[in-house]
Amino acid sequence: MDAINPFHILILIAVPLITLKLPAVLRYLRIWFTIRKLPTPGGGSFISGHMGLFTPLAKHKFEETNSKALGPIYRQRYYTRQTVVIADPALAQEIWAAERDGAIEKPDQPNGFHKGKGKSEMNVFNEKSGDPMWKLVRKGTAPAFAPQNLRNYHHHIVDILDRLSSGIKQKGGRTPVDIADIAQRESFDVIGKVGFGQDFQASKDIDNPVNTFRLMTDNMEEGIRRIFYPFRKYSRSKDKLASDENHKKMRKIFRDLVDQCLNRPPSAEDANSIAGHLFRLRDAKGQPLSEARLLEEFAVFFVAGSETTGHTVAWTLYFLAKNPAAMAKVEAELDAAGLLKSAANPTPRQFTYADIGKLHYLDCCIKESMRLQPVAANSLRRLVVRDIQLSNGVTLPAGVAIEMAQYSIFRNPAFGWKDPMSFVPERWEDPEEDYFKPKEAPKVHRSNNGDDLEVDAGDRSADKVKRMHPFGQGIRNCLGQQLAKINIPTAVAMLLREFHMELAPETANKDISQLEVVKITLQPKDGIMMLCKPRA
Numbered sequence: 223m224d225a226i227n228p229f230h231i232l233i234l235i236a237v238p239l240i241t242l243k244l245p246a247v248l249r250y251l252r253i254w255f256t257i258r259k260l261p262t263p264g265g266g267s268f269i270s271g272h273m274g275l276f277t278p279l280a281k282h283k284f285e286e287t288n289s290k291a292l293g294p295i296y297r298q299r300y301y302t303r304q305t306v307v308i309a310d311p312a313l314a315q316e317i318w319a320a321e322r323d324g325a326i327e328k329p330d331q332p333n334g335f336h337k338g339k340g341k342s343e344m345n346v347f348n349e350k351s352g353d354p355m356w357k358l359v360r361k362g363t364a365p366a367f368a369p370q371n372l373r374n375y376h377h378h379i380v381d382i383l384d385r386l387s388s389g390i391k392q393k394g395g396r397t398p399v400d401i402a403d404i405a406q407r408e409s410f411d412v413i414g415k416v417g418f419g420q421d422f423q424a425s426k427d428i429d430n431p432v433n434t435f436r437l438m439t440d441n442m443e444e445g446i447r448r449i450f451y452p453f454r455k456y457s458r459s460k461d462k463l464a465s466d467e468n469h470k471k472m473r474k475i476f477r478d479l480v481d482q483c484l485n486r487p488p489s490a491e492d493a494n495s496i497a498g499h500l501f502r503l504r505d506a507k508g509q510p511l512s513e514a515r516l517l518e519e520f521a522v523f524f525v526a527g528s529e530t531t532g533h534t535v536a537w538t539l540y541f542l543a544k545n546p547a548a549m550a551k552v553e554a555e556l557d558a559a560g561l562l563k564s565a566a567n568p569t570p571r572q573f574t575y576a577d578i579g580k581l582h583y584l585d586c587c588i589k590e591s592m593r594l595q596p597v598a599a600n601s602l603r604r605l606v607v608r609d610i611q612l613s614n615g616v617t618l619p620a621g622v623a624i625e626m627a628q629y630s631i632f633r634n635p636a637f638g639w640k641d642p643m644s645f646v647p648e649r650w651e652d653p654e655e656d657y658f659k660p661k662e663a664p665k666v667h668r669s670n671n672g673d674d675l676e677v678d679a680g681d682r683s684a685d686k687v688k689r690m691h692p693f694g695q696g697i698r699n700c701l702g703q704q705l706a707k708i709n710i711p712t713a714v715a716m717l718l719r720e721f722h723m724e725l726a727p728e729t730a731n732k733d734i735s736q737l738e739v740v741k742i743t744l745q746p747k748d749g750i751m752m753l754c755k756p757r758a
């Protein structure tokens with residue numbers, strides 16, 4: 223695939239020359255020349271490169287295979303885009319350090335629904351690193367996610383779960399319930415209430431199929447489709463037109479939400495919510511966020527916060543139901559804390575914020591589920607903006623795209639995982655399990671950038687590097703992770719407190735690879751069907 227032939231060169235030079243893009247051609251050739259010696263998967267096509275070798279819905283599996291076969295750093299091509307894949311925790315640390323120094327950035331990822339001229343409105347997730355607006359929103363909303371702030375909202379999470387449990391109880395334990403759908407309803411309502419003071423009631427009627435969170439999920443899927451197929455936004459096909467309608471509905475929901483938040487009588491809860499922080503932001507000219515920007519920010523917090531958290535809850539319950547010994551240990555832990563409903567304790571005490579840090583085994587189970595089924599399974603994309611030299615001698619040239627393959631790192635035995643493909647929550651009882659000790663001491667980076675955006679202290683030291691980071695790393699790590707770390711254990715514990723959960727045959731009989739799909743997140747394709755038997 224990589225043998226240079228005259229036709230290859232002709233296409234590469236002639237086409238861009240016609241559009242007067244000689245500098246781009248030269249940059250492309252330099253990138254290719256600099257990374258040409260890196261290993262690359264075989265079987266790619268001349269035109270699309272490696273694109274045709276995987277389905278976008280299972281790209282994480284393609285990476286897993288390649289990183290085991292080719293090693294921790296390799297290259298691949300998507301059409302004209304040369305990409306270096308990094309699937310090594312020590313090299314990843316060097317990349318995140320370079321990102322802090324500005325040599326690597328998360329590039330702008332334009333909104334797939336944007337039409338017309340000019341840049342689409344951005345948000346804190348898709349705006350490029352270093353952009354003043356990204357910094358403003360990132361720093362300005364961070365206090366909303368501080369644990370001391372979130373604890374004041376925890377009672378809403380408890381209420382939402384109580385409401386969900388009564389809906390599930392009505393099923394009587396014999397009708398299978400889709401726990402993936404239930405968990406999505408929970409996380410969506412939590413963002414609504416905790417972040418924006420609004421009860422969307424997705425968890426009120428679990429049989430109601432038309433719900434805002436579904437609209438949002440459809441929108442996300444469509445957005446991704448439009449990134450893969452940029453011309454789709456001009457299509458007149460039925461499903462594309464339907465998605466335009468959905469998008470309009472979605473925008474109206476968020477526009478109404480902005481209005482409701484602005485028009486509610488002031489309260490401390492609203493002032494400290496995500497919305498409250500967004501409303502108070504002022505840019506360098508002292509201007510508040512525009513309405514268009516507010517809409518984008520509102521939407522992205524729902525998108526980034528609900529699918530991720532909901533599917534993590536669902537995968538954790540799946541693994542527990544699949545592993546009865548682990549389930550029994552979680553139940554025993556809840557029982558010992560007075561949180562499990564049983565004949566001996568028919569009215570267990572209410573779950574509180576203080577319980578979160580005390581349920582250690584449950585915590586291990588959640589972490590193990592995030593290792594095996596990390597919802598952010600798609601590699602994290604970055605762009606090299608200045609040449610960087612890695613400690614293994616590889617130069618990453620300016621302009622090359624990089625993909626940080628987290629999913630592969632979490633399950634590759636080369637990084638010291640024992641029995642990596644099995645669900646073993648006990649491994650997390652050892653705090654050192656978070657780290658990998660490479661044979662050669664990892665290169666320790668000092669950032670030249672005096673920026674005060676938080677970084678992950680403790681991710682590397684003289685002899686070890688962090689290998690478990692499901693919330694990403696560096697300056698673009700997950701802004702909302704504290705909310706997830708509060709919501710996930712509360713949801714799992716409160717559902718298990720009320721129900722004995724078993725996989726229904728339609729899910730139990732399938733291998734996990736038949737259950738999963740990566741859309742934006744790693745999620746169950748057709749749900750996770752469970753029998754939720756109310757405890758005595």
Ligand code: HEM
Pocket residue numbers: 328346347348360413417522523524526527528530531534597598602603692693694695697698699700701702703705706
């Ligand atoms: C299990 C739950 C979650 C997981 C696994 C997760 C994972 C991630 C990851 C891996 C990134 C980094 C993406 C990158 O480097 O390109 C990220 C970014 C982000 N997450 Fe989360 N997330 C979760 C929950 C949440 C929640 C609850 C919120 C907010 C309500 C949230 C908001 C964000 C935002 C705004 C960013 C972009 C930050 C930036 O680019 O500066 N996430 N998340």
